[in-house]
Amino acid sequence: MENNPELYAMRHSLAHIMATAIVRLWPNVKLGVGPVVENGFYYDIDLGKQQLSEDEFDRIEGEMKKIIAEDQQFEHETKSIDEAIAWAKEAQQPYKLELLNDLSRAGTTVAKDLDTVELGLQADKDSKVSEVSFYRNGGFLDLCRGPHVESTGRVGAFKLMRVSGAYWRGKDTNPQMQRIYGLGFASEEELQAYIARLEEAKKRDHRRLGQELDLFVISPLVGAGLPLFTPRGTVLRDELARYSQQMLKEAGWQNVWVPHIAKQDLYEVSGHWAKFGDEWLKVESQETDDKLVMKPMNCPHHQQIYGSRQRSYRELPLKYMETTTVYRDEKAGELLGLARVRSITQDDSHTFCRPDQIHSLMSNLVEIVREFYSVLDLPLKVRLSFRDDADSYLGDQKLWDHAQQILKEVVDSAGMKYYIGEGEAAFYGPKIDFIATDALGRELQVATPQLDFVQPERFGLKYTDEDGQEKTPVMVHFALMGSIERFLAAYIEHTAGRFPVWLAPEQIRIIAVTDQDAVASFAKKLQDQANKLGLRATIDMSNESVGKKIRNAELMKVPYSVVIGEKEVESGEVQPRIRKDIEVNTDHSAHTIDEFLKTVANEAKSRATKTSL
């Protein structure tokens, strides 16, 4: 979008036109900000006690069309900051007034907010602003950097999409405004094409595929955000967890096991208790007065294992791993299929090391991430999640700076593209977040190595160094998939359910043409042989036409289907039907049962995932 200034200006202008329309319809509206976003624009508005619903979109769109037909010129003007403040007061626009006051005072609108960027209030950090830029169209004047199109008649095609709540300046302690989103494209064709793409993306929605492919269910009796995995879905979980653990195991990590509940005291020491006030699922004991909670993370438990005896520098790095479920009382509105749940299975690990080992350990982890995600063919963005100047972080600022420097070096030397997310760090240290996207482009944080200088200190963890001195180890948190649930959400949408052979819940479907004994026993023989090779094969003996059974196998995205009838019984050979995306990279010319099964087994073993999706 940045590389299409024309479209950017159209969308930005549409935001103004929508604001103009809303002011016409509700003259008392208080306006927030109205930036351009991917595929369109939004404007934040506050109508006091009145709440807008989507029912009003027709009216708003109608008014916008009038404004577009009026073809009003967009005129740029500048005002001194004092004039601008006087304007905001006069116009009774408290949100604009707040922005202008901040600008006048500090030169920026309280750092890092999108305000300066999106509103286009150009100002060097720390310098006061003396002039601000405005745009006028018809009777509507708005604080804005621009650019805009020449006139309201030149904004292309648009459609209002939805209304949602949005906190003023993104802070949940601020009043909540209503955010109206619209799509904006250069032409009606492009708008319609985008809407069609959205519909396509919805077909990849993991919740839909989870139902269609029989992978997981959510039962109202069990509870919201507590997914249950069917046999098929469990194959995916188990295979992925096995692969993830195998990679860590090969790199020297050892399995540990901890219970799923703990006393509240544990988290008071770790620092989590104060930090995560409302996420605890409390457990009531009828025997003791201990206050117990479901574990929402594993690090404090794992640290108790480390701390259970004296440690020498010779033991470090000490590497623990465990794939285990943690529980968080996520708020109802925050749940999202598998992407955001309350029972979170982490392929977690905690490594205790000396400061001089951090760099190589982190590099090692970054390489593991790289390999895992390249095998799974899942693209990732890399974010260095650093602290900002809020006071919610624990630990020494110098250590933080040092740690952040190390993370930067690690991704630099790995040659990775990354961006820095200020204020995205954990309370105990900075992290590298690897981020996947779902079918609709929503970001899902998956793998994450995190540095921690705080918790080992709080738990009094020590090791005896070469020089006989007791020192505090550094802890590295690391999850390769992050959570299996969230990973699956991204992965199911990425593959559209066409899993590579090694992950496919059902690898071979044997379709019996008839239920004659000879056919049935041949099918059974094929299945037994497949099972012996560790392959997952099922037989379809159902009372349906062959065409129907093939269709069913296709719909379930089974990689290999084999039709078994008299012909096969006689010749002893099979003609596999191969899912299109798999056919592209493996030779499947063999037809005897042994050859066929060997090909499939090799495919599964190689974890080949090159697909033509």
Next chain:
RNA sequence: GCCGAAGUAGCUCAGGGGUAGAGCACAUCCAUGGUAAGGAUGGGGUCACGGGUUCAAAUCCCGUCUUCGGCUCCA
């Protein structure tokens, strides 16, 4: 948690103040079938739940729960 939308059969949905419909799925039977839907018959719903309005509520109103799109938070 907040703003908006929605909840009708296992699934996808239609209907709508006068005690419910389709397709698929499921079951039974017929058909012995050859690489993406063979045919017939049948079972299945307190129309999310709880209140209210009404002679009458699945339909209108209120509340709760759950789901969806965002915001905040996050693996």
